[in-house]
Amino acid sequence: MEKFTVHNGLVAPLDRANVDTDQIIPKQFLKSIKRTGFGPNLFDAWRYMDIGEPGMDNAKRPLKPDFVLNQPRYRGATILLARENFGCGSSREHAPWSLMDYGFRAVLAPSYGDIFFNNSFKNGFLPIRLAPSEVDRLFHDVAAFPGFRLVIDLAAQTVAYPDGTRAFRFEIDPFSKHCLLNGLDEIGLSLRHAEKIRAFEERRKAAHPWLFS
Amino acid sequence: MGPQTLYDKLWASHVVHAEDDGTTLIYIDRHLVHEVTSPQAYEGLKLAGRKVWRPGSVVATADHNTPTRNWDQGIADPTSRLQVDELDRNMKEYGAKAYFPFRDRNQGIVHVIGPELGVTLPGMTLVCGDSHTSTHGAFACLAQGIGTSEVEHVLATQCLVTKKSRNMLVLVEGQLGRGVTAKDLALAIIGRIGTAGGTGYAIEYAGAAVRALSMEGRMTLCNMSIEAGARCGMVAVDDTTINYLKGRRFAPKGDEWERATAVWRTLVSDDNAKFDRVLTIDAREVSPQVTWGTSPEMVLPVDARVPDPDKERDATKRDGIERALQYMALEPNMPLTAIKLDKVFIGSCTNSRIEDLRAAAGVVRGRRVASNVRLAMVVPGSGPVKEQAEREGLDRIFKDAGFEWREPGCSMCLGMNDDKLSPGERCASTSNRNFEGRQGPGGRTHLVSPEMAAAAAISGHFVDVRNWS
Numbered sequence: 001m002e003k004f005t006v007h008n009g010l011v012a013p014l015d016r017a018n019v020d021t022d023q024i025i026p027k028q029f030l031k032s033i034k035r036t037g038f039g040p041n042l043f044d045a046w047r048y049m050d051i052g053e054p055g056m057d058n059a060k061r062p063l064k065p066d067f068v069l070n071q072p073r074y075r076g077a078t079i080l081l082a083r084e085n086f087g088c089g090s091s092r093e094h095a096p097w098s099l100m101d102y103g104f105r106a107v108l109a110p111s112y113g114d115i116f117f118n119n120s121f122k123n124g125f126l127p128i129r130l131a132p133s134e135v136d137r138l139f140h141d142v143a144a145f146p147g148f149r150l151v152i153d154l155a156a157q158t159v160a161y162p163d164g165t166r167a168f169r170f171e172i173d174p175f176s177k178h179c180l181l182n183g184l185d186e187i188g189l190s191l192r193h194a195e196k197i198r199a200f201e202e203r204r205k206a207a208h209p210w211l212f213s
Numbered sequence: 214m215g216p217q218t219l220y221d222k223l224w225a226s227h228v229v230h231a232e233d234d235g236t237t238l239i240y241i242d243r244h245l246v247h248e249v250t251s252p253q254a255y256e257g258l259k260l261a262g263r264k265v266w267r268p269g270s271v272v273a274t275a276d277h278n279t280p281t282r283n284w285d286q287g288i289a290d291p292t293s294r295l296q297v298d299e300l301d302r303n304m305k306e307y308g309a310k311a312y313f314p315f316r317d318r319n320q321g322i323v324h325v326i327g328p329e330l331g332v333t334l335p336g337m338t339l340v341c342g343d344s345h346t347s348t349h350g351a352f353a354c355l356a357q358g359i360g361t362s363e364v365e366h367v368l369a370t371q372c373l374v375t376k377k378s379r380n381m382l383v384l385v386e387g388q389l390g391r392g393v394t395a396k397d398l399a400l401a402i403i404g405r406i407g408t409a410g411g412t413g414y415a416i417e418y419a420g421a422a423v424r425a426l427s428m429e430g431r432m433t434l435c436n437m438s439i440e441a442g443a444r445c446g447m448v449a450v451d452d453t454t455i456n457y458l459k460g461r462r463f464a465p466k467g468d469e470w471e472r473a474t475a476v477w478r479t480l481v482s483d484d485n486a487k488f489d490r491v492l493t494i495d496a497r498e499v500s501p502q503v504t505w506g507t508s509p510e511m512v513l514p515v516d517a518r519v520p521d522p523d524k525e526r527d528a529t530k531r532d533g534i535e536r537a538l539q540y541m542a543l544e545p546n547m548p549l550t551a552i553k554l555d556k557v558f559i560g561s562c563t564n565s566r567i568e569d570l571r572a573a574a575g576v577v578r579g580r581r582v583a584s585n586v587r588l589a590m591v592v593p594g595s596g597p598v599k600e601q602a603e604r605e606g607l608d609r610i611f612k613d614a615g616f617e618w619r620e621p622g623c624s625m626c627l628g629m630n631d632d633k634l635s636p637g638e639r640c641a642s643t644s645n646r647n648f649e650g651r652q653g654p655g656g657r658t659h660l661v662s663p664e665m666a667a668a669a670a671i672s673g674h675f676v677d678v679r680n681w682s
Contacts, residue, residue, distance in 0.1 A: 016536065017529050018408060018508050022648040027627050031278065031292035033252035033299050035361075051636070051654040054292055083529060085409040088442065089648060090627075091250065091344040093360035114412055114444050115344055118375075119360035173376065175236035186362075187263070190370045193230045193238060197372055200229045200240050201267075210465035210473050211242050211337065212269065 002124030003183035007105050008151045008162065009078030012068055013142045019082060020089035021116060025098040028053055038094055039101030043069065069102075073146050081138050082109040087116025087127070096120045106152055108159065110135050121176045122186065126152065128159060128170045137166075154181055216483035218380045219449050220415040223355040223480070227338045229372055238372045242337040243354075245323045246273035246309070246364070248300040249629070250342030254365035255303040266371040268308035272332045275300055275315045276322045277629045281592050281619035284316055293630060307368075311463070321595020321621040324348040324562035328432065329597055331461025335450050335477040340367055345562045345645065347438040350447035351431035352454060353480040355415075357444040378444065379489040381414035382482075385422040387496040392679035394572070395430035396564060396643065396662035398422070398494070399437035400502035404512040406492065411443030414490065417482060418448050422496035428457040429568035436563045440509040440645055449481035501678055503549045504647045504660040506537035511647070513549060515665065515677045521545035540649055541657050542637070550675050552659065556640040557582075557589040557670040558652070559616075559663055561626035564643035565594030567601050569663040574607040576667035576681060582615035583673030590617040590632070592624040616670070628653045641669040 029041045031054060040058035045051075047069060049062040063070045069077070080099065086109040087095055096119050099107070106126040120127045130138070141161075142148045151160045154177060160167035179186060190197075205212045217225070230238040251273075258265070265271070278293035288294040297315055304312040311332065313320040319330065324345055327333040333349045339356040340346060342364040349356035359373065367373055383402060389395075403410070416438050418431070426434065431448045438446030448454075455474055458464045465473045500514035511534075513520070522534040522545060538545065543552070559565070559573050570593065582589045591611050593599035599621055602608055608618045625632040626644035634640055634656025643666050644651075647658040661669065668678045 015532075017533055018510075020508075020646075020648045022627075022646065022651050026650055026654070027629050030249050030629065031290075031296055033256070033296060035253050045650050045654055085412070085442070088408055089344065089646060091342060091346075091358040091360055093250070093253075093342075093362060111409055111412065113409075114442065115358055115360060115439075119362065122360065122362035173236065174234045175232060175374075185261075186374060187261070187366050187369045190238060190366065190372055190374060193372075194370075196230050197238070197240065197266075197370060201371065204240065204242075208336070208473075208476065210469050211334065213465070213469075 001122065001183045001185065004105065004124055004126050004154050004180040006151065006153045007078065009105060009149060010074065010076055011079045011081050011142050011148050011150050012074040012077035013081045013139055014068055015083065015139060017083040018085045018088055021087055021092050021095040021113070022089055024087065024095040025092065026052065030092060030094055035097050036101055038098035039103065042098040042102040078103055078105050079150055079152070080104050080107040081135070081142060082107055083135070084109065084111050086112050088113035091115045093119045096123045096125045100125050108135065108138065121180060124180065124183065126154065126180065128152070130159065130168055130170060134168045216486040218482045218486040218488060219353060219417050219447055219480060220355070220380055221486070223336065223338070224377055227355065235376045236374060237376060238374055239338060241340050241367050241371055241373055242270065243332060243339040244271045244367050245327055245339065245341035245346070246271055247277060247323050247343065248275045248296045249277045250361050251303065251364055252296060252299045253361045254368060255307065257365040258368060263369045265307045265368045269310045270371065271309040272311045272327065273300065273304055273309050274313040274320050274323050274326055277623045277627065279315050279622040280630050281622050281624050281632055284620055288315065318596045321598065322562045322565065322623055324436065325565060325594030325598065328352065328428070329461070329595060331458055331464030334458065334464065335454060335480050340373060344439045345436050347444065347446045348432050348436040348562055350435040350438065350445050351428060353447055353450045353477070355445060358439060378415040379413055381411060381416045381443070381490045381492065382488040383416055383418050383492045383494065385418065385420040385494045385496050387422060388425060389422055389496045389499060390679065392664060392681065393499050393501055394662040394664060395426055395433040397502045398496070398499055399434050400504065400509065400512045400660065401499045402494065403437065403441045403509045404502070406441055408440060408508055408510045409442045411438060411441035414443050416441070416443045416446040418446060423448060424451065427568055428453060429566040432566065433563055437645055450477045501662060501665050503665065503675055505541065505543060505549060506534070507540055507647055507649050509647060509660060511537055515549055515675055517549055519543045519545055519547045519549065550677065553585055553639070553674045554641050554669050555587050555638040556634060557586055557666050558625045558640055558642040558644065559590070559666050560592030560594065560624050561644035562594065563645045564663050565592060565598065567598050569643065570598070570602045570607050573663040573667040574610045576664050576678065577614045577616070577671060578610050580614055580671045582670050585673045586670055588617065589615060589670040590619055592619045593621045595621045625652050627651060641666045641675065
């Protein structure tokens with residue numbers, strides 16, 4: 001997994017609540033058996049005028065000029081600013097894969113769909129919960145100041161304005177933080193407990209044999 | 214130890230290892246696998262040179278990509294076929310307790326076949342790379358949807374890294390009225406608490422109305438927990454649970470059945486168990502529900518009118534309503550019963566079980582699909598559901614009325630196969646998500662119960678099924 005330590009990036013605002021994973025990456029692109037290549041179809045239905053299908057040359061498709069990621073000032077954005085319940089809906093990990101593949105490294109929102117939130121950490125993509133008032137402030141400032149950037153410092157658990165005028169602290173559970181900072185393979189970590197897992201399994205099998213038949 | 218909730222019990226009995234910050238390794242008893250969210254997980258195992266910890270915990274089927282007609286012709290779409298073939302390969306290489314491939318007579322939606330084959334049993338932890346895994350909580354399981362990295366993790370370690378959720382009790386008092394179903398109850402709950410209302414909670418559904426539900430109804434209710442934001446929903450064990458499981462193919466038999474049921478009987482919340490949040494619903498006040506927008510929380514009783522954004526004071530919510538009405542091509546204040554349909558879909562892991570089909574057939578019997586409805590289709594949840602329905606003659610009732618009777622699968626719930634809405638088409642659907650484009654790019658989805666979908670197909674527009682004669 002890619003490490004996440006400090007990230008300084010351009011911010012793009014997606015000002016709507018309940019952005020579901022069907023919008024982040026529509027179902028027709030879930031047929032891939034790979035983890036990469038989803039970026040060109042991120043927010044496909046909002047981003048392009050036509051209906052996207054796998055195998056199209058996305059560079060030739062007509063863009064919806066009003067969609068935020070199509071606006072020149074947000075080209076190269078790596079931090080997404082969003083509203084409540086971002087990533088609700090299906091469990092498809094293709095959602096964080098497509099955000100990462102597009103170039104995003106983090107999303108800032110007041111709340112998240114639970115499965116999306118979990119999936120993100122497994123991929124070096126950082127979903128940050130901020131207070132609604134902080135998110136409001138960021139939506140204001142990103143609109144007011146072209147080229148608006150933020151600096152995310154995971155070790156310090158802060159989202160800061162590069163000029164140091166403002167900083168927001170965020171919470172993250174220590175285990176996820178440790179894995180992200182070091183780019184750790186969670187399966188490897190869990191397998192350190194292989195003996196405990198085996199012992200648990202034996203006890204469970206003895207008590208509830210019907211679960212193992 | 215003080216009194217425990219059902220969720221507390223399920224959690225405590227599966228903890229393998231806990232870190233100081235609450236990060237916990239819980240043991241997984243059952244792992245359901247389908248073709249869309251598993252290929253990258255098996256690939257990950259292969260790249261790391263890891264093996265599957267306990268293949269006997271895995272039960273797999275192909276459901277999302279499979280066509281619902283012309284099975285003899287195979288899968289036409291090469292990308293869909295690739296995923297299904299990849300599952301075939303992975304099952305051959307890594308093994309499973311049972312695999313029901315495309316065209317097997319037990320193939321079907323993973324959340325339908327698990328319970329009907331008895332591979333879902335009370336007291337289990339059960340995961341699947343699919344958010345509607347919450348369905349299995351109807352059997353007092355700790356059942357939750359996971360992402361592909363977690364699928365790989367469970368395959369490799371038989372454990373999930375997670376943290377304990379908070380407890381929420383949804384207490385449904387009284388009894389649902391005639392024509393009001395578990396689907397309406399689920400939608401009414403989501404309408405009340407919102408699509409994020411259950412985030413961070415494990416929901417237990419209880420009360421007289423829940424006790425009165427069949428297992429099919431309980432599955433519908435638990436299925437929709439994720440639409441309320443909760444990863445898992447559950448119902449305590451009672452006679453209904455045990456009677457449903459008796460004799461199922463993979464359920465325990467003989468002495469083991471006796472031992473198992475004795476354990477299962479303990480899978481209830483203790484008296485005075487503490488819940489972090491309690492929501493009380495009066496079942497008698499629940500009406501048939503219809504969603505009008507692009508999120509399951511955008512739902513109202515069938516006799517209501519489409520909301521007026523001008524009456525909403527919160528700016529983000531007002532924007533959301535305006536955007537939804539524009540996408541759905543609806544006018545503020547129009548009656549929901551004035552909404553005309555182009556298509557009707559009866560199916561999905563929410564509402565494709567035998568009881569759902571019986572209920573819909575009861576409404577349809579002896580009538581014809583309205584002329585403005587271009588396609589009305591019934592997609593049974595599994596091979597056995599289809600066979601049972603055909604034994605009961607339900608297929609004839611649907612076909613005589615002008616419905617198409619299809620092969621089992623996820624179908625137009627998400628349109629990964631050929632079954633989808635065209636841009637602008639409007640559908641009454643018994644599925645679980647009315648997100649933009651969910652049933653096909655530009656398609657417009659209204660979520661309803663099977664009875665409401667059936668009545669809408671016959672009438673050509675929504676009607677209050679309580680008045681159906």
